[in-house]
């Protein structure tokens with residue numbers, strides 16, 4: 001009996017080792033939970049390219065939009081933990097969503113194998129070109145007096161643009177009409193066209209349009225100005241020091257990956273965020289690349305846990321209308 005067990009165990013380990021050694025044998029799907037062309041999609045495509053080179057198989061982007069990113073993340077969280085489905089999550093889907101999204105079908109801190117941080121993405125307050133206000137103080141006055149006649153774009157409850165948007169509104173005491181999009185890529189198109197009035201969005205999405213002078217940037221919500229937007233003041237400089245918020249994008253896999261498969265994905269992302277071309281593109285767009293202490297799965301797990309803890313009380317009170 002013992003011999004049979006030993007052979008069985010050996011066969012299983014050999015098969016396991018063969019599978020992990022040969023992983024990946026086919027293309028890998030990276031689910032992006034928002035429409036193509038938005039910030040999550042942009043970061044995903046930047047890191048997918050060098051990841052494909054390291055893994056020797058194409059990392060193929062699949063945009064699965066809806067419900068503030070939770071549709072795509074839920075679907076990816078329920079896929080087989082075999083390394084062939086990963087996802088690009090962020091501070092919305094894996095930080096703010098539990099506070100804002102009723103009946104979330106995943107737990108950001110428990111339903112995933114964290115792979116690593118891809119990029120930091122500071123938040124910028126932007127408006128249509130024809131917005132009369134010439135500075136943040138003027139914009140705040142216009143938003144407060146405009147009430148529900150003002151339209152604010154976002155990418156769905158719990159998304160970065162929604163959570164940072166409702167926080168902004170609660171701090172300044174504005175109550176605009178919220179207009180939902182399948183991502184801030186499409187939202188930006190409407191902002192450029194003047195079909196929507198303003199939004200708070202990740203710098204990697206809006207930096208090119210700000211540089212192109214097709215939309216107005218009022219402030220960036222980080223302590224320091226962005227080197228890619230040197231003329232955009234910080235919220236502190238612009239008189240709204242309480243509005244300090246920055247987002248991030250990170251790669252996750254469904255919980256339960258074989259260890260060797262997980263390590264290959266971690267190593268591939270680590271190489272991607274150190275890839276000179278990828279780094280250049282992220283920095284050009286105003287994003288930040290992970291510092292050593294921010295990189296990798298352990299740091300990402302800690303970030304998710306701290307972000308859920310941080311955003312839950314802040315956003316719950318913001319949505320209830322009282323200041324955080």
Ligand code: MLT
Pocket residue numbers: 034035037038039040041069090092154155158159160161162182183184185202
């Ligand atoms: C968001 O959370 O606002 C998303 O990042 C928007 C997007 O990526 O399209």
